[in-house]
Amino acid sequence: MSGAGPASRFPYTPRMRRRLSMPLLLLVLVAACSAPAASPESVPELPVVSAADVTARLVDSSRPVVLNVWASWCLPCRSEAPLLERAAAEFAAEVDFVGLDVRDDQDGARSFVAEFFPGAAITQLHDPGGDIPVALGGSRGVPLTFFYGPGGELVSLHTGVLDERTLALEIDEILRRAGT
Amino acid sequence: MEFTLLAAAAAGVAALTLDLRWEATRGNAGRDGDLGEIAVTAAVVGLLVGRLAAMVGDGVNPLLHPADILIVRGGVVTGPAALGALAWVAWAGRRHWWLVADGLSAAALAGFAGWHAGCLARDACLGTPSDLPWAYGRAGSTVTRHPVEIYAAVLLAVAAAAVAHWKRAGRPRPGVPAAVALAAAGVIRLVTEPLRPALSHRVVGWYAAAVLVGVAAAWWRHRATPVPDL
Numbered sequence: 001m002s003g004a005g006p007a008s009r010f011p012y013t014p015r016m017r018r019r020l021s022m023p024l025l026l027l028v029l030v031a032a033c034s035a036p037a038a039s040p041e042s043v044p045e046l047p048v049v050s051a052a053d054v055t056a057r058l059v060d061s062s063r064p065v066v067l068n069v070w071a072s073w074c075l076p077c078r079s080e081a082p083l084l085e086r087a088a089a090e091f092a093a094e095v096d097f098v099g100l101d102v103r104d105d106q107d108g109a110r111s112f113v114a115e116f117f118p119g120a121a122i123t124q125l126h127d128p129g130g131d132i133p134v135a136l137g138g139s140r141g142v143p144l145t146f147f148y149g150p151g152g153e154l155v156s157l158h159t160g161v162l163d164e165r166t167l168a169l170e171i172d173e174i175l176r177r178a179g180t
Numbered sequence: 181m182e183f184t185l186l187a188a189a190a191a192g193v194a195a196l197t198l199d200l201r202w203e204a205t206r207g208n209a210g211r212d213g214d215l216g217e218i219a220v221t222a223a224v225v226g227l228l229v230g231r232l233a234a235m236v237g238d239g240v241n242p243l244l245h246p247a248d249i250l251i252v253r254g255g256v257v258t259g260p261a262a263l264g265a266l267a268w269v270a271w272a273g274r275r276h277w278w279l280v281a282d283g284l285s286a287a288a289l290a291g292f293a294g295w296h297a298g299c300l301a302r303d304a305c306l307g308t309p310s311d312l313p314w315a316y317g318r319a320g321s322t323v324t325r326h327p328v329e330i331y332a333a334v335l336l337a338v339a340a341a342a343v344a345h346w347k348r349a350g351r352p353r354p355g356v357p358a359a360v361a362l363a364a365a366g367v368i369r370l371v372t373e374p375l376r377p378a379l380s381h382r383v384v385g386w387y388a389a390a391v392l393v394g395v396a397a398a399w400w401r402h403r404a405t406p407v408p409d410l
Binding site: 075076078079080082083086087090116155156160161162163164165166167168169171172173176 | 248251306307309320
């Protein structure tokens, strides 16, 4: 099309194209900088557990525990996963990190772990019925994060997405409770 | 629960708007409507840039997970967010750059003060442990802590009031109030940052850079421009 049509009389079109090209280029660069995901096949099936199993694990623990409840279909869970992975690496020597996948299937769970928790020091468990968080005193909503002192003492429960300040504060609280 | 961030953002916008209106009545910033629009858009642009930076830093691909961009609570990186907001202000106010920057200087500080004071709605004011008389703890906790976000809110509010008063009474040269406000925001974040809980390293380089750039810009604008006529 030549430049004589009505559309071409809109004076900002070429400039707008140039303006749009820069954000698009940045977006592509942003995508290219993101880390590639691991293969779901490389992740073993998550062990199915009961409320009694989880309670026993908490009571037997001599260290503080962060129990994060997630699901692969949960959008906010994806958002907080990198933060939990970083915290698990940072506090591996002092705190046990446990992930509990609820109301989910194994394929979804493994894909999620492969993408968001590759190599993380987090023990992942599977609760297809989604009843364990309620049995522990929480709700059926996700994400949900329980913070326990040693011996399974519930220190606090955070409903919704974690931010770094909140997570750091809660971990500090359970470490102080443990006398670390 | 998740709407508490919105409450904090609303507190920030309210403080910014109130400051602009208050200054407009005193002849500090004539076009308060334009300035408010630029400031709020800059905040949204900054939030977007900071969120994208956080996602990339965490290894989450924004193209594969575009909806995650909306989960602001998942993290926003302050430095890129500030640069994004400043870039928007520079672009939107390109015809009257110093007028816009100076007009927003006190209001931006007031907006930040409102945002930090929004911690009261989010139950997120507390920082590192402290035995000071005004330190307090979370419900059920024996550990008392610095109300660090309240410190930041008070300091930013004082800085906003000082800059607004100075603009009116001190006849600063064009660009100097904006540069001083940038430096003040950097200093306040820099001194309060060690009191905030953090997972590992504390990123203070961005705040130090804001202080240096603000001081250098204030010096440059002071030397390069004549005293404005009354």
